[in-house]
Amino acid sequence: MSNSSSALKIGPRIVIALVVAGLSGVIFMLTLIEFDHLTSTEEFCTTCHSMELAAVPYRESSHYNPASGVRASCGDCHVSEGVLTATFDHVMGTKDLLRQIFGPKYDNPVVNLLHLPDAAFAAREWFNDRNSATCMRCHVKEAIIGKRTDTLKVHQEDAKGKGCVECHINLVHRKVPGEKTFKRDGWNRMVEEEFNLETGMAEKILRGDVEAPAVE
Amino acid sequence: MGFAASFCLLLFSHSLFAAKVTLDSSNWGLEAGKECVKCHSKTSAGLADQWRDSKHAEVGMNCLDCHQAESSEPDAIEHEGFTIATIVSPKDCGRCHQQEEEQNSSSVHANAVSLIKNRMPAMAGNLGGEAIIAVGCAQCHGSEVKVKGDGTLDTATWPNSGIGRINPDGSKGSCTSCHGRHRFSKAQARDPSSCMRCHSGPDSPDRAIYEASKHGMAFFAHRDKMNLDADSWVAGKDYNSAPTCTTCHMGAAGKLPSTHDVGIRNAWNLNTPVSEKQTLVIFEDGDKLEIPASQPMPGRGSEMTKIDGSLGKIKMVVPADRRRKAMRLVCLECHGKGFAEGFMSQFDSAVELYNEKFGKPAQAIMSALYEKGLLTPAPFDEPVEFTYWELWHDEGARARHGAAMGSPNHAWWEGLYLVSRNFYSRFLPQIKEVAGKDGETLIKQYVTDVEEHHGWLSKPQAGNPILGFGQGKQSNE
DSSP states (O other): EEEHHHHHHHHHHHHHHHHHHHHHHHHHHHHHHHHHHHSSSSHHHHHHHHHHHHHHHHHTTTOOOOOOOOOOHHHHHSSSHHHHHHHHHHHHHHHHHHHHHSOOOSHHHHHHHHHHHHHHHHHHHHHHTTTTTTGGTTGGGGGOOOOOTHHIIIIIIITTTTOOOHOOOOSSSSSSOOTTTOOHHHHHHHHHTTOOOOOTTTHHHHHTOOOHHHHH | EEEEEEEHHHSSOOOOOOOOOSOOOGGGSSTHHHHHHHHHHTTTHHHHHHHHHHHHTTHHHHHHHHBBOTTTSSEEEEEEEEEEEEEOOOOHHTTHHHHHHHHHHHSSSTTTTGGGTTTTIIIIIIOOOOHHHHTTTHHHHHHOOBBBBSSOOTTTOSSHHHHHOOTTTOOOOOTHHHHHHHSSSSSHHHHHHHHHHSSSSOOHHHHHHHSSHHHHHHHSGGGGOOOTTTSOOEEEETBBBBOHHHHHHTTTEEOOOOSTTTTTTTOOOOOSSEEEEEEEEEETSSSEEETTTTTTOOTTOOOEETTTOOEEEEEEEEEEHHHHHHHHHHHTTOOHHHHHHHHHHHHHHHHHHHHIIHHHHHHHHHHHHHHTTTSSSTTTSHHHHHHHHIIIIIIHHHHHHHHHOHHHHHHIIIIIIHHHHIIIIIHHHHHHHHHHHHHHHHHIIIIITTTHGGGGOOOOTTTGGTTTHHHHHHOOO
């Protein structure tokens, strides 16, 4: 008996090590949670000017100004639930940061708008891959009554098994067509018209042949 | 090809009734479209119900059959997993209704935008503005629908039901102008009310003219016997109570087949400063062109500039009297030959009177003033230009339409009486005011010296009691 008890004997060092490790773990997790929270806010996201451009239409949308006052932050929609998946999304999100630093000049509204469809398509794919899980943090399909006659029925019958973003796009950010019917040519002409650019400039800017002009 | 042959072609190249759809029924009733119906029965019950009430639904067609689109089409959008287009263009309808689409696409209806494109900037552009063109001119003539870079239809150009609408797929026209959208009703298109949406108002008061005519009178009294819903709708066979707009301008009557080319039976152009009989030129590619009968008749096989400015090879030339004969065939289903000819003769004489007495002199004086630089080239910056415009475009057209379709009131009080009042009491004084001596010379040349029409002006002593002349004297006696 005495032999076996000596083999299991836990000394004060081990206890301290375990406590320290446990506490570190807790602190690490708390830090991650705090980090995820902090990096999901509008304030944090819009520290990049390119994101500020995406935030302008967001601030006009019903997700920013719903009658209920329940405001969805950037991360509420674009970062997954749960500390591990949220952290993973943030790590993956650093590619946006790398692009901001090393890629095209997204801070320029012309460049930003020219690239917006790609961003929209990627975001829609992200939502659809997750079956619009982040939408459902707030929206419960079974409870969508709506104001029109058959909204409840449509959501229970016709939208059964479908993710929100399969039907609802262009709710928050600037309108971008579906990827399948997107016409790059038409989009480029629209950008040129909007910023008073010569026809063909959009392609040149996208190819990097010319700098996008500075615009407000 | 001789005239007789071309007449035959005009008459018999189309089948007697609305063409049978030749496409095999396996081409419609798309399985995926049933999904659309399920959801739209809830989200837009009104239009789903209209569709359910349609012939289209009866034969098994659903939303996707008409709204399906290739993703490469300019106005294609992704909608709940389907690639569709909001606008169902004549080209889309033509997938099944080929003959109707062909007839319509070369008609004056389909060209309603091209026909006024040059004039519109000076009229609704300068006097109004883009916003009014969108809700006014373009709602009848048609807009040029633009697809924005973000895939949406430009709201400056859509919604639009104009009959000459230029669609994103390049096709011209809008079948729904007359047939409506989801019910797509034959009866609606046959009913005069579908034409009246646009053919009303000061310049083309056909609504009021029809209502005031014997034809209109008969229609409203016997509407229930008009058989408007029938598959076959041949005047004299399937109905005989009254003709509607469609009957005379498009409908089948006796041996005359129906057509979706609305202007094909019109011998005159009644909406010009001076009316001219018109020759119909038909090109190899099916496009058509109206030219004044006073112009030399172009030869078959020769080339001519089309409405859109491109060059076309002429396949056939149909003179005005052949077109009149086609129209007269409709009359003959209910009237005797002599009656029909008498009516046409009264109509022609009224148009010629307008032409000779007012249309031609007013036009000649205006041209001379522009030539002499006494009027600025810009239209509508001088009062006499409004006077002249209303003289032929509003009152003059009203008089001629009134004569064409049998409304006495529009022929005279709303028509030629107003032309006359306008001409003598506004137009001529304004000409004198703007052009002084030159104006007086022109008036002498084109008006007062023309004894036949204006000789009464040189007889101021010819009294008449209509305004009380001589009546005071009688009462004093």
